[in-house]
């Protein structure tokens with residue numbers, strides 16, 4: 001197989017071991033002689049996968065005992081409305097740091113009053129707002145840890161006076177998280193955890209049951225918690241492959257090691273962006289994401305963009321084109337991306353003219 005340097009923003013690179021084990025499980029899952037794709041989700045072999053997946057997530061993130069770990073469907077986008085459906089009685093506070101945060105705000109407005117405590121929209125989401133106050137009478141405060149599209153990342157989280165909810169879709173498992181600061185954390189798997197099709201939710205026990213509206217069964221977190229994410233058929237294959245990918249994270253030293261690797265990749269790439277006169281970073285330096293690095297051609301020589309993209313293609317670099325709403329380039333550097341891939345990109349930047 002020719003090696004491609006995969007900088008895709010999502011679905012994105014996973015550990016090679018995860019692919020190899022997934023192929024085997026499609027052929028013969030856990031020695032059953034059946035494929036993971038045809039075996040019952042109630043089989044003891046799959047029940048074991050669910051237990052192992054919860055256990056490894058709990059270990060990797062040091063999740064306290066009073067949190068439920070759920071595997072849901074519908075992507076992070078479903079969480080945008082499932083959260084207010086379950087938690088917003090009167091008013092919620094949101095931090096607007098990008099396209100995904102704006103999407104979450106739009107959905108929350110269907111349920112009640114939304115106070116946007118701060119927004120980076122006026123500067124094209126190129127920074128993380130830091131001075132804002134969270135109203136004490138909000139039902140919860142929602143933030144987005146990593147702005148996948150514009151390339152900013154919250155390096156620290158506020159001490160919220162109300163329950164804090166966080167969309168960690170694009171940087172979960174890339175750095176240690178103080179889970180006890182949050183009431184609910186969610187992440188679509190396909191950025192840094194596994195394949196598309198499963199959404200991880202980590203929710204503090206006892207936070208639900210306080211809204212007066214009726215909650216359809218499938219939208220009720222308490223049902224999924226009570227049933228161990230088996231109220232209906234869970235997304236068996238994405239959960240299994242996520243488990244395999246997280247086993248690789250654990251064997252590679254856990255999230256502390258992932259954080260170190262992320263810092264090294266980011267230092268290498270941003271170092272080149274900053275010293276190479278042909279390129280320019282688009283975000284405030286202190287808020288730049290370790291996961292998604294956004295940059296443009298200096299002097300806005302957009303006519304050279306196609307040329308740079310084809311130089312990347314030549315070097316087997318994939319997924320560098322910026323998101324349609326941000327333009328330029330975006331290098332997504334998730335857990336499984338080796339430093340050598342970043343070096344390959346830096347080499348192209350250095351020889352580009």
Ligand SMILES: *Cc1c(COP(=O)(O)O)cnc(C)c1O
Nearest residue numbers: 075076077100148167169170188
């Ligand atoms: C990709 C992404 C989403 C959307 O995830 P889906 O699983 O496609 O719904 C939401 N939030 C962030 C931060 C993302 O990066």
